[in-house]
Amino acid sequence: MPLHRPIHPVWTLCAVLLTTAGAATLAGRWMLQHSLAEENLLAHRQVSLYAQALTQRIDRYRALPDVLALDSELRAALVSPPAAQEILQLNQKLERANGASQASTLTLINQTGIAVAASNWQTPHSNVGENYSFRPYVQQALQQDKGSFYGIGVTTGEAGYFLSRGIHDAADRIVGLIVIKIALQELEREWIQTPDTVFATDANGVVFLSSDPAWRYRLLYPLSPAAQQAIERTQQYGSETLQPLQMRTMQHLDQGGELVHWQTPALGDKLLQAVDLPETRWQLHIVHDVNSSHAAAWWAASAAGGAWLALALLVLYVRQRQRLSALRQRSREELEALLQQHAQELRTAQDGIVAAAKQADAGKSQSLEHLPQGVIVVDAALRLVAWNSRYRELFRLPAGMLKVGMPVEELYRFNARRGLLGHGQQSGSELDDAIERRMQYLRSGLPHARESEKADGTVLEIRGNPLPGGGFVTSYADITSYKNAARELRSLADALEKRIADRTQDLAEAKREAEQANRSKSKFVAAAVHDLLQPLNAARVFASLLRQHVQDGAALKIASQVEGALAAQDDILGSLLDLSRMESGQLEVRWADFALQPLLLQLGNNLGVIAQEHGLALHVVASQATVHSDPVLLRRIVQNLVSNAIRYTRRGKIVLGCRRSGSHVRIEVHDQGPGIPESLQTEIFEEFRRLETGHQHDRGAGLGLAIVQRLGKLLGHEIGLRSELGRGSVFWVSVPLAQAAASMAPVVQTQQQEALQQDAPLQGASAWCIDESAEASAALAALLQRWGCSVPLAGNAQAALEALKIAAPQQTPQQAPHLLLLGAHAAAAPVQDLYQRLCQAWGGRPQTILVGDEHDAALRRLAADRGWGFLRTPVRPAALRALASQMLLRRGDASDTSDTADTQAPAQKH
Structure with missing residues (x-):
């Protein structure tokens, strides 16, 4: 039957390549757009989180100027010029407020724009006395009561965000303002952790915060003349030169995203995403890498092109099979004749296989030369067919001994006589047994693997595998170095185990010595403190008597100070003695059921006088609870908590009361102190750790809360704390309620x-x-x-x-x-x-x-x-x-x- 004329192969190849390129292009474009959309959504979420963090950091300090604007001392300093001593007190007050809020700088400015006081009054770049009337935040606060502005400080040279609030006199006229400068550079350090570039711009498009310092003080778009004049007039960015960023928008995406080609800096194609910060008129941007999108598009194009090419090749293959099927009928006779000719040639080759093997000796051996092991090949009659030079080297065989057709048993016997089939010399019967075992491996036609050590210490790994047409191939690998390394590793492991055991014993001995030293230390501290308390007690008594015999006011004050110092020293030594007893386990617990009200009243009467001396009010809330504890140790816990509250509260009142919680009652001490940062709420319970915000003449030795913690663990009472900066703290101890109410006496x-x-x-x-x-x-x-x-x-x-x-x-x-x-x-x-x-x-x-x-x-x-x-x-x-x-x-x-x-x-x- 007639065959169709085939299409020219060149045209077929062109059609396949063109359709493959089209499929790859369409798939790549679709995947690029899809991947860009996902990356754009991810970038939008990420920049929104950064914007939220920036807003929260600013909002943390927004209330501080409003609070300070109500301060009577600051208002009085603006109404009438303060004296030098008053200015010093104002500086110290702002310094303390700044220390508690962790802000950068607090500044008090009068109506003319002159800084009256500042928290950085002790630094070389103090704000005190500087004129800030040209700053927008000053003008806004004097006109609108509030102001905000970001810029580089003209005095300190450090950038920050300024929040201002006007201060009113009795007639509700603005007489000045209080300004807080917030340092935002810490956010840049957080942004560095992301591989993307994050930066913030102001209303004029000036980059003022960036995770990459090279982007800072660059222009996102050109400045207008009015904006340029405003920046120069307010000295917003000091002497910084504002260089433009050169970019070209290539594609607009959802959520305000853009695919931008960056020329300066030379970044290439990047995804730009931005969100607005309404209260500040700022924008926060993120420059996101789109290499993953391009990679996904490339892989999609490759997959689509490969699939299309495979489909085209499959079609061509089917067509080719059809053509071959048509041709097979025509050429059948020619194929049959060709097969008969090949069969005759195979029969002739089978008859002369031995001769051909001898003639091909060099060629077969040459094909095994690249192997690192020694290899020999035998045929079904157990005669040598091929080998490599590595085999001759391992067994040190003389040149010309190995020949094609040589019985392998003769080779084994030659090696056995030289002691190379096992370790040491062997007798005649043992030698025959060793050769017979190896011949059995070859006859059985089963694979085997074993190790053999020669007399010179060489260890060989022997592996044998049968050949499909009969015969056997055996490889010999020299593993002597591996065996030596294994033995060295075992020796090293044994030595390490011994060293670890010795070191463990040394550590146990050192631990026992440390525990003994700690016990000796505790006994020594207890004895030393007890001996010190005797003369100290006498000194306190004599000091109290001295106050009865002096009439002069100065001498009486000195005697009171001496008695106070001795009392403080007495408390410190007593605290050390308590710590020593608790460490050595000598502090005895005497459990009892007792009412809390007498204990609270006693503490209120004793510590109320001390609170009044510090200008504080101690209020005790009555309680009808009856608890189970050691009354002496519990009293010591609550006394230390109240004393601590008095020591660190500057004004206001302290409340001592109880709150029932299930089967327990919590004795709480509320104060109106400066509060404790969360990072220090664990450290303050350590020995000799104290905050620097207490009364300067009564800061303690840092042992009170440590004793509270130790006594709480000894009694099994939970000690707790919650605190808020600027609002005060609450210390509490949880005590179990008594089963039966104790009678009062x-x-x-x-x-x-x-x-x-x-x-x-x-x-x-x-x-x-x-x-x-x-x-x-x-x-x-x-x-x-x-x-x-x-x-x-x-x-x-x-x-x-x-x-x-x-x-x-x-x-x-x-x-x-x-x-x-x-x-x-x-x-x-x-x-x-x-x-x-x-x-x-x-x-x-x-x-x-x-x-x-x-x-x-x-x-x-x-x-x-x-x-x-x-x-x-x-x-x-x-x-x-x-x-x-x-x-x-x-x-x-x-x-x-x-x-x-x-x-x-x-x-x-x-």
Whole structure:
């Protein structure tokens, strides 16, 4: 049958290429537009987030000028010219306000544009005295009450955003303004993290913020003459030269996006997206890379072109098959003849295969030369067919020994005689067994792999694989270096494990030594602080007595300051002692159910006086709650929180109250201080960490909140804090409620208060003061004498016993004093032994007050068991007078039997 005349191949090729190019172009354009739309949407979202962050940063400071504009001191400084001292106070006030708000600069400007005071008054580039009347934010505030302006500072040379607010006098006339300058450079550092270029422009198209410094102070579009004059008149950008940015818009996209070709700087095609900032008339832009869009378009074009080309080739293939099918019938006879001829040639080649193998020896071996392993090939009759030179090198075979058709068993036997089939020399039977095993591998036709070490230490990896037409190929790889490296790694691992075990043991020993050192340190601190408190207590007592003997106002002030300094030192040492006890685990917890109201009232009465001295009001909210805790330690927590609030509050009031929360009650302390930044709210609970915003004469040592945190963990009470800058702070402790309400005992409290107000029991009474510290015993004696007591003896235990021995020859017991003050360290012997010896000499038992460490549980139990009063060191005069008066009143009410005093006087702790 006739065949159609085929189309010329050149025209077919041209048609395929043209259609492929068209398909690729259409797909690439579609993918480019689709990808650009997605990138444009992503850029719009990103620049919107940056715009929101910029707006929030400015809004954070918008209220500050409004607040400062209401300040009476600032208004008074603008109404009438302030004196030098008043200007200094204004500068310090603005400096403090600026420190709390983290703003760049606060400036007070009068009606003529002159800066009266500024927060940077101590810097070399102070704003004080400068004329800013030409600045728009000054003119706007004086005319419209508010103003804003971005520019480079003419004094400091630093750029910032200025917000101004007018200050009115009593007649509601604007007499000046307060200005805050906000530094926005921190936003640029945040923008650097993105690979895109982010920049902000003002109403005139001037770039004033940018993640790339090369873009700053460039023009997005040319300036008008009026804008140029305004910038020069206000000195908005100082001496900066405003260079234009050269670009050409290539395509407009949705959401205000544009595909722009940048010429200066030379960036090529980039996506430009912008959003407006209405309140500032600014625009925030982002220059986004579109390389990914071009790459996606290229891949889409390639895929479409490839698919179209494959389809065209498939069509051509089908047409070619049709043509071949038509030709196959015509050429069948010719193909049959050709097949017969080829079959005859194959039979002839099969008969002479051995001869052909011998003749092709060199060619087959040459094809194996590129392999790094030694290789030999045997045929089905186990005769050598091919090999490479690497095999001869591994087994050091003599030249010319290997020949095509050589039995492989002969080769194995030659190697075995030289000891190359295994490790060491072998006997005849062992040699035959080794050769037979290898021959079995070849006969079985199964693949195998093993390792063999030769006598010289060389390790070979042997792999054998059968050939499809019969025969076997075996490779020999030298892995000696690998084996040596593995052995070295195992040795290194063993050495590292040993070093790790040794280091772990050293670290454990170092940990034990550190723990022992910490315990020794805690004991040393406790002993040192206790010894320091003795002379300090005496000094406080003498200071209080000194105030009774001076009349001059200056001397009385100095005596008060000395007493205050000693009290502060007493608090610091007491805090150190508490920390030491808590670290060493010596602080005992005495749990009890008790009402909160007496504790709150006591703190209100004691700390209210201190608050009044600082110009503050301490308000205590009544509570009917009954809690389960240690009353002494809980009182210490709340006292430290209130003291901390007094220390850091400059004006206003402090509120102490309770808030019930489920099965707990939160004791809260509210203050109106400067607030605590969030970054410091964890650090302030560390030792010796304090803020610099407290009263300059009373900033503490930074131990109060650390003790609160430690005591909270010891009691299992949660300690919390919430604070807002400029608004104040709230510290709280959460205490569990008691299961049953504890009964109140107001009668006992009334008796104690009445005893504190009376000195009558002390008039004419006698007392002995015994303590190992001469200063402490002398100070106690001086106090008792001032209250009308006679003190026959004030000294240590040895002095007291010697005084009793002097009276011994009279054979009559001495008269026992009315009161005995006995220090816990009065003698080397136990306190009870000293007390018994004194009572035997006197023939009676006086009222006894034991003076010792508050947290020494043994001393407190001793005082409770013996019926003694108990005072903690350092002794406070008011506590001593109250307890001594109470015990002497009870002595008068009791019977004349001297022993009854020991059982009726309860242990007291003040």
